[in-house]
Amino acid sequence: xxxxxxxxxxxxxxxxxxxxxxxxxxxxxxxxxxxxxxxxxxxxxxxxxxxxxxxxxxxxxxxxxxxxxxxxxxxxxxxxxxxxxxxxxxxxxxxxxxxxxxxxxxxxxxxxxxxxxxxxxxxxxxxxxxxxxxxxxxxxxxxxxxxxxxxxxxxx
Numbered sequence: 001x002x003x004x005x006x007x008x009x010x011x012x013x014x015x016x017x018x019x020x021x022x023x024x025x026x027x028x029x030x031x032x033x034x035x036x037x038x039x040x041x042x043x044x045x046x047x048x049x050x051x052x053x054x055x056x057x058x059x060x061x062x063x064x065x066x067x068x069x070x071x072x073x074x075x076x077x078x079x080x081x082x083x084x085x086x087x088x089x090x091x092x093x094x095x096x097x098x099x100x101x102x103x104x105x106x107x108x109x110x111x112x113x114x115x116x117x118x119x120x121x122x123x124x125x126x127x128x129x130x131x132x133x134x135x136x137x138x139x140x141x142x143x144x145x146x147x148x149x150x151x152x153x154x155x156x
Contacts, residue, residue: 003145005028013045016045068116079092079094086121102137
C-alpha cells in the first residue's frame with residue numbers, strides 16, 4: 001500500500017489538477033471529497049494536470065462520510081495537514097499507508113474532520129505568514145512522507 005493524498009472539498013481546479021499530476025508522477029493516488037468548487041472536467045483542472053491526468057489514480061467520494069467509509073474499510077490512518085497542526089511535518093513519523101488530507105483553500109476543514117484525523121501536522125511558517133498554497137503545501141508534505149517511507153518510485 002502506498003501513501004494517498006485527499007482533498008477536502010477543493011475550491012480551486014488548478015490546485016487539484018497540480019496535485020493529480022504530482023500523484024501521477026509519484027505513484028500516489030488522489031481522493032477528491034465532494035462537493036468540489038469545480039467540475040473535475042474543468043479546463044483549469046485539465047490544464048494543470050496536463051497529459052498526466054490519464055495516468056492519475058483519482059477517486060471521487062460523494063461526501064466525507066463516504067470517504068471515511070472507504071478509509072475505515074482500507075484501515076488507513078488519516079493525517080490532516082492543517083495550519084492548526086500539533087506537530088511539524090518534518091518531525092512526524094509517516095507510515096506507507098497514510099492518507100494525507102488537505103483542507104479547502106477557502107476554509108480548511110470543519111471540526112468534525114479535525115476530530116476524525118488520527119494526526120494533525122503543520123508546515124512551520126515565518127512569523128506573520130498565514131498559509132501556503134494548498135498544492136505547494138501538499139507537495140512539500142508528500143515529498144517528506146515519501147522520503148521517510150521509501151516511497152519514491154513506488155507504483156500504485
